[in-house]
Amino acid sequence: MKRRAWKIEKAGRIDRLRLVEETLGSLKPDHVRVRVRAAGLNFADIFALTGLYSATPKGAFTPGLEFSGEVLEIGDEVSSSAIATGQRVMGCIRFGGYAEVVDVPASQLQPIPESWSFEQGAAFPAQTLTAWYALSTLGAVAPGQLVLVQSAAGGVGLQAMAICRALGAEPIGTVSGRHKKEFLAALGYEEVIVRSTDFAKQLDNLLSGRPLHLVLDAVGGKIQRQSYDALAPTGRMVVFGAAEYTPGKNRPRYLSSLWKYLRRPRYDPLAMIPENKSIMAFNLIWLWDDMTLFDRLMGEVAALELDPPHVGKPFPFDDAPAALEHLRSGQSIGKVVLTL
Numbered sequence: 001m002k003r004r005a006w007k008i009e010k011a012g013r014i015d016r017l018r019l020v021e022e023t024l025g026s027l028k029p030d031h032v033r034v035r036v037r038a039a040g041l042n043f044a045d046i047f048a049l050t051g052l053y054s055a056t057p058k059g060a061f062t063p064g065l066e067f068s069g070e071v072l073e074i075g076d077e078v079s080s081s082a083i084a085t086g087q088r089v090m091g092c093i094r095f096g097g098y099a100e101v102v103d104v105p106a107s108q109l110q111p112i113p114e115s116w117s118f119e120q121g122a123a124f125p126a127q128t129l130t131a132w133y134a135l136s137t138l139g140a141v142a143p144g145q146l147v148l149v150q151s152a153a154g155g156v157g158l159q160a161m162a163i164c165r166a167l168g169a170e171p172i173g174t175v176s177g178r179h180k181k182e183f184l185a186a187l188g189y190e191e192v193i194v195r196s197t198d199f200a201k202q203l204d205n206l207l208s209g210r211p212l213h214l215v216l217d218a219v220g221g222k223i224q225r226q227s228y229d230a231l232a233p234t235g236r237m238v239v240f241g242a243a244e245y246t247p248g249k250n251r252p253r254y255l256s257s258l259w260k261y262l263r264r265p266r267y268d269p270l271a272m273i274p275e276n277k278s279i280m281a282f283n284l285i286w287l288w289d290d291m292t293l294f295d296r297l298m299g300e301v302a303a304l305e306l307d308p309p310h311v312g313k314p315f316p317f318d319d320a321p322a323a324l325e326h327l328r329s330g331q332s333i334g335k336v337v338l339t340l
């Protein structure tokens with residue numbers, strides 16, 4: 001079967017990405033073939049294309065960690081009660097999502113809730129699992145706790161804000177622009193900081209003596225350090241990204257990244273004992289090696305019955321470079337998706 005897919009011969013520059021036609025071999029017995037209707041973009045795609053992501057494949061690869069679509073064909077070993085031809089599904093994939101057709105193990109697919117669009121389905125799995133794992137599994141969030149969510153209007157951020165609300169925790173968002181604060185206010189999130197050079201003071205003013213229990217950080221640098229410093233005793237910080245190293249339009253900003261790396265915050269576990277604070281970090285890509293945990297987390301997330309995720313901007317499949325640039329710019333709100 002022929003398909004078109006976005007492909008890069010070797011990570012390094014985003015403008016090496018090309019739309020190619022290729023032939024898919026026969027379907028593996030434990031796999032399902034899906035006609036992709038929407039592919040979700042993740043910030044990790046930008047880091048993978050520029051070679052900054054630890055899990056970047058060595059040679060040629062197709063980016064994309066999640067998608068939604070319709071089942072075209074089912075492998076011989078897949079239980080017929082689990083999935084049906086024509087079914088609307090959403091799924092995760094370890095690279096390869098920016099394609100018209102994908103083959104994935106059946107265990108990586110979930111049905112899309114009936115009232116959701118394909119775009120909403122493609123916006124859900126990776127970012128919601130990330131937010132859930134950070135808040136719940138590692139962050140041990142509890143009702144009434146104050147949670148600081150960096151980049152709260154982004155894909156992961158919006159899902160984290162929604163999960164906090166669903167669990168009765170009190171989220172405080174941070175964003176880089178007023179338009180994002182206004183967007184969050186329209187959703188009923190009143191406590192949002194537009195980060196300035198004096199973030200520590202902004203946070204202190206907003207907290208006005210209330211204890212901060214949990215921080216979700218994927219920005220890094222001074223913002224991360226000042227957030228950690230604001231944590232109350234027993235507070236936790238969960239780190240899962242470093243957007244401050246975002247590449248330039250096509251390739252890494254080597255010099256400024258090196259400067260930031262040399263000045264990155266460092267933490268002393270011995271000091272954390274008397275302070276009663278902790279830091280945790282993770283990369284969800286390892287979940288591909290533990291599908292039992294993946295299934296459990298997906299089940300936990302489904303039980304929250306969250307509203308569909310916010311798709312900020314859909315782009316036609318052929319405009320993947322423009323979609324990537326929109327996400328990279330830091331201006332996007334919610335999820336950026338490619339539609340087919």
Ligand SMILES: NC(=O)c1ccc[n+]([C@@H]2O[C@H](COP(=O)([O-])OP(=O)(O)OC[C@H]3O[C@@H](n4cnc5c(N)ncnc54)[C@H](OP(=O)(O)O)[C@@H]3O)[C@@H](O)[C@H]2O)c1
Nearest residue numbers: 042043151154155156175176218240241243246283284330
């Ligand atoms: N470890 C994991 O398993 C895992 C999984 C998923 C995502 N992540 C990480 O979580 C973060 C959010 O991912 P996402 O896909 O949902 O992306 P996103 O939040 O929709 O977009 C990234 C956001 O990063 C913020 N940002 C901060 N500094 C930036 C800079 N110098 N340049 C551009 N943007 C900057 C921007 O929001 P503001 O400026 O408003 O803050 C931007 O909108 C990313 O850092 C990603 O790598 C990690």
